[in-house]
Structures are given as C-alpha cells and as structure tokens.
Amino acid sequence: MSYLNILSAAEQVADFLRKELLRGAWNGLMPGSDRLAAELGVGSNTVEAALRLLEKEGLLASQGRRKGRVIVASSSGQVGRKIRVAILVGEDADRRVEYMVKLEHELLEAGHKAFHLTQTLLGEFGMDVDRIAKMVAKTPADAWILVGGSREVLAWFCEQSTPAMAIFGRRRGLAIAGVGPDKPPACATATRVLIGLGHRRIVMLARRMRRLPEPGAPERAFLEELAAQGVAPGPYHLPDWEESIDGFHDRLESLFRVTPPTALIIDEAPFFVAAQQFLAGRGLRVPEDVSLICTDADATFAWCRPSVAHIRWDSRPVVRRVLRWAANISRGQVDLRQTLTPAEFVQGGTIGPVAKS
Secondary structure (H helix, E strand, O other), rough: OOOOOOOOHHHHHHHHHHHHHHHOOOEEEEHHHHHHHHHHHOOHHHHHOOOHHHOOOOOOOOOOOOOOOOOOOOOOOOOOOOOEEEOOOOOOHHHHOOHHHHHHHHHHHOOOEEOOOOOOOOOOOOOOOHHHHEEEEEEEEEEOOOOEOOHHHHHHHOOOOOOOEOOOOOOOOOOOOOEEEEHHHHHHHHHHHHHOOOOOOEEEEEOHHHHOOOHHHHHHHHHHHHHOEEEEEEEEOOOOOOHHHHHHHHHHHHOOOOOOOOOEEEEEEHHHHHHHHHHHHHHOOOOOOOOOEEOOOOOHHHOOOOOOOEEEEHHHHHHHHHHHHHHHHHHHOOOOOOEEEEEEEEEEOOOOOOOOO
C-alpha cells in the first residue's frame, strides 16, 4: 500500500480511455493519438503513452507503425459483457483499505456489478471451506475476488467453474489468477538489517495460514536469511499461536517470559499496534529495548514518530491487474496469470542496535 496515489498524465488518460473502451464507446479500430489528443485537450505524446499502457493490458493490439490499434473484442464485436463480481475479503477492515475502495469503484465504472459479501473469510467463515461452499452456491456471481485466502480456500475455488482472482493469500503454485506484492526479497532485507544491528533473537509473528501447512514465501525468506547469516532457524523464530486476541497476547507473554526477543517482525498493522501496546505495558522501549518491523504498510504510519519500519508496495498495479482480469473474464477468456508488484523494506525509526546488557 502506498501513502500517495498520484497518477501520471499518461495514466490518467489511460484510465479515462479504459473506461470508455469497457463501456463500448468504440468498436473495431481505436481512434489515433492525434484525434484523441485534440478531443481530450492533451498532448499527443501523452495519449500515445496511454495507448501503449492499454496495449500492455490487452485491451488494444498494435498492427505496426502508422496503423491503427485494434480493439480486442469478443465474437459479438463488443469489448465484453458486464459481469457480477463478488468480493470476499479476509476481514472487515479490508473493505476500507484505499486500494480496495478504488478497485470496487473502478469495476463499477467499467460497467460491472461489483459487490462485497457481508461475511468475511476470517470472521464469519473462519476459512472453513464447507461453509464458504454453501455461501458460494447461494450467491449469484460471474466471478469472485478473494482477499487473503488460505491455501485450502483458494484450492477449492480452483476446482469451481466460476473464475476467481486471489489478491494476496496462499496462491502460489495454484491454478488461479492472482496478484500481490513480492515481499520475500524485502523480508530478507529486513532480516539482514536486523542481524547487522546485532540481533539474533528475532521472532516473526504471522497468521496461522501464513505458517501452515508450511511457511509461505515471505516467511521462508525470513527463515532462510537467518540461516544464511549463521542463525539456526527454529520454532522460536516463527512460533505457533492461537489466532485470537487472547492467543496473540499469550504468545507475547510466553516469548518475553524466558528468552525475550530483541526484535519482532509482525505481519499486518493491527498486530503491530497490539504488540506496541504490549511492550509499552511492560515498560519496554522501541527501539531501545525491542526493535519492531511491520510486514505491511498502513496509512497511520505516516503520522508516527519515530517512523515505523515496514514493507511498502505500490497498490496501483494490483488494481490495474484485477481490472484486466475482469475484462478478460467478461470476454470469455481464461486468465490464470499470477503477477507480483515490487515491495521494498523501509528502514524506519522503530529498529535499532541490540541494547547492551
């Protein structure tokens, strides 16, 4: 997630043209850049850059130099039918995240009927495949968007005839369309920085579905970097815990009872805030006593002093990828491609050298 969502001039023009294409404003050949520039009141170079973006998205096809671009259409001659897209998020808070709000808006602007389920994967369903299957059978939808699905849940959707797209979640290696940040390199960098500051007792707190049946890619990157730096990884570094408020705090209590960690890498902002509160209650200072890193970004971090060490990524490619997927599904095309958007470690003020004993 990025704190700012500033579009370039070409991206703004591409956004407008994409919406016009998806509502069927043109058929056959796309108008040329000079004509579009005159109609939109922008430079032809900007329009040309926007058209190249739409080519990459698969909405237009180039015929070569000085030839018009073909609008990729179905056999009916239209860009695609309008589809019902059901969105099933992991938790209630996911619906309010900036890029999810934008995604729903963009799908609606493209003419699709996008709607959120009132239930959530982690809340009402508890990632239970049988309960999710019953809900899906009762929900009229032409496509599904799943946010933060477990391996079992995403595998079940792979077996269904209705197309599905996984945003985040344990999607790698499954025959399902997917998109999300490429966090493993950033996790490895964060671990390497901590070890360079003298940390050895580093603990990553991640959800159960991120740990089982085997650690996910970011978690594996963390463990592998520990090993590469001479720290033998084990259950201490990626501990099990009951995924509840009590379970989270019980795990923190047990960690700091005997061999307290000098650094915590925490999955998701709500857990990060809860850990901060726990440490403050015990009189432990950040980063003087314990270093903290969050594996995701949050808008509240921009207001924090010291700044929060975290992993950030640009949400715009995620939104664009889902829109391309919906456009392909609307044209009857099979789209199982999984894409990653780069992520980077931001070395904020919540990490520091190990305190001298």
